[in-house]
Amino acid sequence: MIPYDLSPLALSLRVAIISTIAVFIIGVMLARLMNRHEFFGKSAVEALILLPLVLPPTVVGFGLIVLFGRNGPAGILLEEWFGVQVIFTWVGAVIASFIVSLPLMYQSTAAAFEKVDPRWENVARTMGVTEWRIFRTITFPLAWPGILAGLVLAFARGIGEFGATLMIAGYIPGETETIPLAIYFSYEAGEMEQATFWVITVSALGLAAITWLNYWRRRHAGRAGKE
Template sequence: MSNSPLFLSLKIATIATLVVFILGIVFARLITRKKFPGKSIVESVILLPLVLPPTVVGFGLLYLFGKNGPLGEFLLQSFNIQVVFSWIGAVIAAIVVSFPLMYQSASAAFQNYDQNIENAALTMGASKWKVFFTISFPLAWPGLLAGLVLTFARALGEFGATLMIAGYIPGETNTIPLAIYFAVEAGRMEQARFWVLIIVALGFSSILWLNWWSKRNILKFNQ
C-alpha cells in the first residue's frame, strides 16, 4: 500500500502543499505590502513556472540539485541527501510548479479587504503578529483556502518536472501521472485507465468541494 502510486502521490502532494501554503503566504504578504526596485521582476520569476514547459522547469531543477549541481552537491556532502531520483526530488518538483498558484491566490486575498482594519489594530497597540493571526489571516482565509486546494490539485497532477528530476522508480517516485504514462508505454491500457479515473476523481472532488464551500459562504454572507 505504501508503495502504490496513489499513496505516493498523496504523500508527495500533501508535503508539497504544506510547504507551498506557508511559503506562499509569507512571500505574498511581504511582496504585496512592500514597494521596492525590481518588484515586477521578482514577481515574474515567481510566476515563471506557470508559463514554462514542465520539462524546462525539470531541467533547471536537475541542474541545481544534480550531484554536481550547486545545491545537490551541498546537500549530498553536508547532509547525505540525494535529491535526484528520489521522492524528495518529486516533492521539490511539485513545490516549484504549484507555488505560483498559491502565491497568486494569497496575493489577491491579502489585497481584497480593507487594510485600514489592520492599521486601526496596530494603532491601538496590537503587535504585527497578533494583527496577522486575528485579522489578516481570517479575512484572507477564503482566498488562501482556494489557493490551498488548487496547489494540492496541481501538485497531485505534476508530471514533466517530476520525470526529469525524480525519474520513474517503482515504490519511490511512481506517482499516478508517471504510472499512467509508463502503463500506456507498456501497452497496459486497463491499468492506465484505472489510474486516470482515480486522478480525475481526486481533482474533480477537490474543485467541486471548493466551489460548494465558496457558494455556501457567499450565501451565509448575504443572509
C-alpha cells in the same frame, strides 16, 4: 481492473500533501511580503515566482536537475550537510510538485491580501496591537477564502505533476512512480486497463478537490450574506 500495486496513489498523496504544506508556508510569506513592501525589482521578483506557470515542464525539470543534481549547488549542500539526495528520489518529486504549484498559491494568496481593507489593520495599530497579532487575527482570517482556494489548486496541481517529476525523480516503480508516471508508462506498455484506472483515480481526486472548494465557497458566501 484495480492494479495490485497501489503505491503510485500513496506516493502521489504523500508528495502532494508535503509540497502543499511547503507551498502554503512559502506562498503566504511571499504574498504578504510583496503585498506590504515596495522595492526596486519587485516586478522582476514576482515574474520569477510566476515563471513556472508559462515554462514547459521539461524546462522546469532541467532547471531542477542543474540546481539539485550531484554537481548542482543545492544538490551538493543537501547531500553534504543533510545526507539527502534529490535526483531519482521521491524528494525530487516533492520539489518538482512544489515549484509548479507555488505560482498558483502565490497568485491566489496575493489577490486575497489585496482585497483586505487596510483600514481594519490601521485601526488595530492605533490600539497598539502587534503586527503578528494583526496578521493572525485580522488579515489572515479575512484573506482565508482566497488562501484556501490557492491551497486546493496547489494540491490538485501537485498531484497531477508529470514532466518535471519525470526529469528530476525519474521512473522507479515503488520509489518515484506517481500516478501521472504510472499512467504514461502503463500506456507505453500497452496496459490500457491499468492506465485507465489511474486516469479515473487522478481525475476523481482533482474533481473532488475542486467540487469541495466550490461547495465551501457557496456556503461561505451564504453565511457572509446572512451576516
